[in-house]
Amino acid sequence: MSPPQDLEDEQGGGDPPGDLRSVLVTSVLNLEPLDEDLYRGRHYWVPSTQRLFGGQIVGQALVAAAKSVSEDVHVHSLHCYFVRKGDPKVPVLYQVERTRTGASFSVRFVKAVQHGRPIFICQASFQKAQPSPMQHQFSMPAVSPPEELLSHEALIEQYLRDPKLQEKYRVGLNQIAAQEVPIEIKVVNPPTLGQLKEMEPRQMFWVRAQGYIGEGDMKMHCCVAAYISDYAFLGTAVLPHHWQYEVDFMVSLDHTMWFHAPFRADHWMLYECESPWAGGSRGLVHGRLWRQDGVLAVSCAQEGVIRVKPQDPKSNL
Template sequence: MSQALQSLLDLLDLEQIERDIFRGRSRSAVVPRVFGGQVAAQALVAAGRTVPEDRLAHSLHAYFLRAGDPGAPIVYTVDRIRDGRSFTTRRVVAVQHGQPIFHLSASFQTYEEGMEHQADMPASPDPETLPTAEETLPRYAELFREPGVLERLLEAREAVDLRYVDAPPFATVGEAREPRSQVWFRTNGKLDEFTADPLLHVCLATYVSDMTLLDSILLAHGRGGWAVGDVVGASLDHAMWFHRPFRADEWLLYDQESPSASGGRGLGQARIYTRDGRLAISVIQEGVVRVPR
């Protein structure tokens, strides 16, 4: 296991300070605010700590309310909304400096047999044939206007092996493309038997899900994003549905597209497949996407 992955696992190991109150810390961020995937994953950890082990996360719905301060701890308060025979519902509020910065509702379910169907996995090259982030990002170093952006991008990706199928948005500024993108990802190292908890894999996928989902919006308009300074953006809300078991340390295909952008906002939607073609997760996110004036 890489040191970066161990640091991420430590980040998700919240401190319990009361029965339903947890405290988390932040890691250095690419931008001067807490990474949205981090607070979403930590909130799901807090919710899951109050749920019986036989109930698995099947969905989450969240709103990003305020920018988080990466230099301050985050307190997560869990509200035990309902414990039914099959489903358990939790609400989590993340607080910093006395104000809520994030709100999450999550639902958990006991395993059941049921009807089965899924959308087919789209075509994609094998992840081993694609360059790593360490190989891809430095090629575009001259495009990043702000000093230190490349270094912060690489640091943010150290715990995750994330590989673009096609060129990322900042590589094709000015060239409008189909509003669709694909990345393969997995943790940068195997998770041993002591980290086999299904909730951990769900939380790790939640963490990664906020990294690239809005890229397809940028592609449609030939924009490179905040990294090259031609777009100001932030996540507004986030929803995920966990359909089938998966492991975050095995390759997952993140197939993303944008059906709409308007009013200073853009919508991204995606499906995450296991390498053998099982639809594991569906994701939808809306974000602020503004062109600086």
């Protein structure tokens, strides 16, 4: 991955006035060094499930791995497994193992530990920039730009004003509205209440970090994208079923990302998500993050456990 150049022109959207630094950089992904290749991370946002947000663990682990490589290499992929539930009451220790440092590629293994046991493991691979005459990519979907769409907050308010909204959806939307997530979201083609039973396992939304990050180190934008990539991702697999089943338990098993081109995580990117399969109490999702100029910046995939509450036989009568 080459360093970012002229991304203001490529992605569009200038920097906000002043230095309104993103909390993702100043707090969430700002690790405390304890020793060589040993870091401590604290928590910013804990979901209503009272488990640590997976995207935060992925982002912090990538920050730790990136600190062990030189400035002239950039992350091109990471492969992660969530092995235990994260405890939001205690910090997370990140242990980095320098598996390989090569002329072109370097590999780092990261283990996240709480209470003396690993809760998460990750392999991250870094590459020095190399030219390639062989290039291709899919075409970005044609969608409305973010400037023409409602903010996530305004969309939720619109749903809540509808008197026909079922109580279970009203409770869920109020919970979402109460969360202080450090990212901005604008949903593309949000469904109406009448379309909820006909949804496919696909969704698209514009997303960016709240606040200013700046060009800076491309690795930090990748760490922020890792945080962003886990938000609402696995839920894509639930979309065709949520009207029929109530989810009792949903948690990520693994998460993989590939970084293709430089980008700004504090500029709008289109997150295209789809779930090609669900079964066996698991769901699989694929995702693509597009820059506004149509460049495919990131690809990702995730599988997670999805368990539903037993149905009341009377509900089918």
